[in-house]
Amino acid sequence: MLDPRLLRTRLAEVAAHLARRGLVLDTGRIESLETERKGLQMQVQALQGERNARSKAIGQAKASGADIVPLLAEVSDLGDRLKAAEARLDEIRQTADAIGLSLPNLPHASVPDGRDERDNREERRWGEPPSFAFQPRDHVELGSLNGWMDFDLAAKLAGSRFVVLSGPLAGLHRALIQFMLDTHTREHGYTEVYVPYLVNADSLYGTGQLPKFEQELFKVPGERDLYLIPTAEVPVTNLLRDRILAAGELPRKWVAHTPCFRSEAGSYGKDTRGMIRQHQFEKVELVQAVRPEDAFQALEDLTGHAETILQRLGLAYRVVTLCAGDLGFAACKTYDLEVWLPGQETYREISSCSSFGDFQARRLQARWRNPDTGKPELLHTLNGSGLAVGRTLVAVLENYQDSDGRVIVPEVLRPYVGWQDVLA
RNA sequence: GGAGAGGUGGCUGAGCGGUCGAAAGCGGCGGUCUUGAAAACCGUUGAGGAGCAAUCCUCCGGGGGUUCGAAUCCCUCCCUCUCCGCCA
Structure with missing residues (x-):
């Protein structure tokens, strides 16, 4: 597997190296997947953070004997939103991983050009x-x-x-x-x-x-x-x-x-x-x-x-x-x-x-x-x-x-x- | 094939549904002491990801579920170990 960071940050270079193998990389598709992934991941992480914070607050309220019912109401739809976002992210990830696994290694600089x-x-x-x-x-x-x-x-x-x-x-x-x-x-x-x-x-x-x-x-x-x-x-x-x-x-x-x-x-x-x-x-x-x-x-x-x-x-x-x-x-x-x-x-x-x-x-x-x-x-x-x-x-x-x-x-x-x- | 036990950080091994990424020990790293080393003592120490950064997120065999919240409860799969049977 290639370094995913390379695919994100130096895609054009990777494509050039793979071209030496006679492989044409669909860089547009990879870039758009990456953009989508990034947005979704940030969204998911924000939701996860919110869930963690609120759950912790509920735990503390409960420990101090406060009423937690209003707190529970506030988080009622959080789980569903999170689950939906996670599902979309998972889908993107699977697509990206499949592409990643299908890409061969980059030829070393000392390797001669050629087809067969x-x-x-x-x-x-x-x-x-x-x-x-x-x-x-x-x-x-x-x-x-x-x-x-x-x-x-x-x-x-x-x-x-x-x-x-x-x-x-x-x-x-x-x-x-x-x-x-x-x-x-x-x-x-x-x-x-x-x-x-x-x-x-x-x-x-x-x-x-x-x-x-x-x-x-x-x-x-x-x-x-x-x-x-x-x-x-x-x-x-x-x-x-x-x-x-x-x-x-x-x-x-x-x-x-x-x-x-x-x-x-x-x-x-x-x-x-x-x-x-x-x-x-x-x-x-x-x-x-x-x-x-x-x-x-x-x-x-x-x-x-x-x-x-x-x-x-x-x-x-x-x-x-x-x-x-x-x-x-x-x-x-x-x-x-x-x-x-x-x-x-x-x-x-x-x-x-x-x-x-x-x-x-x-x-x-x-x-x-x-x-x-x-x-x-x-x-x-x-x-x-x-x-x-x-x-x-x-x-x-x-x-x-x-x-x-x-x-x-x-x-x-x-x-x-x-x-x-x-x-x- | 039958019966049982268990999978937690580099390793061993604790862990009432909430402040647990996780006690303790070992190992590693840094230091004190020492001519040097060992011992002893003190400190420190999981991995991965997002972000310029502050910080945040994920990971306790894999997957799914319950829940506001799961290492902890449920389902399922995988793996390991012990005993019995069979056997190269």
């Missing part, structure tokens, strides 16, 4: 895409050739966009998770957390998935109405909800491995082959909560932590800054890491590292006590994949294949798979 992924800015490349003396297979071929990956079987169990992994590949998948968690906890200072995979609506409002993106979630119907998490970002960031942290507790750095569930409602026909876009996938997620002044550096650090995994695995990748038009709803700045996939002969997203400013913190009421002011102030939150496990598995298969369709195990993973050098 074609306008993203490449920052750097790491590693060389491997060259093969043969026609490299994609992960689907490699998986089925070895009998490790079965989409038909998964379709029987659950439908499209699921997979069954078996044997050494299932083991490698697990090894990747372990390797990522170990690296982030031992070397990058993150605390591992295990969290619920089902969350309530409040949590999804907090991180910005609701109310706008309900169609991308799997809802579990029942008396409780829970949702399967689309990313660990939701439960982990919500650890901060309605809390005031002491300055000494910052920065908080959490890492969590969870499955992620996405309906992929808007992507029919996109990436239908293989494991790239699934309804269920594993991800190791990095989440940080920092002081506002540290957020910019924290994004660089967090992105670096994700990059470390790719580097240790020896996978070529590039880093791109998302342009304003491609930015996610809650983010003010995002770096995507894209790994080289020989099967597609292209770089594909494997991690997305974002800074949210105080956008999520405001919805979450996630605060810290600033020792300089003594006041609770909003935190800044960040998160990034470190990494998407399914896509990392794809990358390892395709980059480490030989001409016979065998797969070499990257060295850093060997301790996790019984020291095999070839997957078998």
Whole structure:
């Protein structure tokens, strides 16, 4: 959520920033709502004040034994007037809140202009895409050739966009998770957390998935109405909800491995082959909560932590800054890491590292006590994949294949798979 | 699934329908004392909003109701805890 004060006092500026996302703000409507709100609120507060004063007087009169009947007559219609004014104010508030919740975050000044992924800015490349003396297979071929990956079987169990992994590949998948968690906890200072995979609506409002993106979630119907998490970002960031942290507790750095569930409602026909876009996938997620002044550096650090995994695995990748038009709803700045996939002969997203400013913190009421002011102030939150496990598995298969369709195990993973050098 | 208890400020925890944004303790901050620290003592300390300001308004799990007036009474929903049953 944007700072409501910004919307009131610097509406034109906000509109200009949002225009970079390709969003046209109806400033006239917002201004007239605001004018109406202000008038009504002052009216309501005046009536409330009058009610309080008169009620207090009645209490005092009663205590001193005076006759309160005439006093009661004076306030006879006050309640009704107040109730009517409150109802109108409530209506305006709801409309204004709905608009507020629907507005995305403002892009950071360092974010390039642009409409979609074609306008993203490449920052750097790491590693060389491997060259093969043969026609490299994609992960689907490699998986089925070895009998490790079965989409038909998964379709029987659950439908499209699921997979069954078996044997050494299932083991490698697990090894990747372990390797990522170990690296982030031992070397990058993150605390591992295990969290619920089902969350309530409040949590999804907090991180910005609701109310706008309900169609991308799997809802579990029942008396409780829970949702399967689309990313660990939701439960982990919500650890901060309605809390005031002491300055000494910052920065908080959490890492969590969870499955992620996405309906992929808007992507029919996109990436239908293989494991790239699934309804269920594993991800190791990095989440940080920092002081506002540290957020910019924290994004660089967090992105670096994700990059470390790719580097240790020896996978070529590039880093791109998302342009304003491609930015996610809650983010003010995002770096995507894209790994080289020989099967597609292209770089594909494997991690997305974002800074949210105080956008999520405001919805979450996630605060810290600033020792300089003594006041609770909003935190800044960040998160990034470190990494998407399914896509990392794809990358390892395709980059480490030989001409016979065998797969070499990257060295850093060997301790996790019984020291095999070839997957078998 | 059955029975019961409870949700109050950063935390613990009091609170007859009226002067209660709320006792007390802890914690925090400031001070006295001390070479310094601890202890002790004194003072101070909830959050959000409107307004240039004086000041005013809202908030005691959420929502609704009764009342001139609700933390306190009623309804409803949510959550937590304890015991019994079942169970990975």
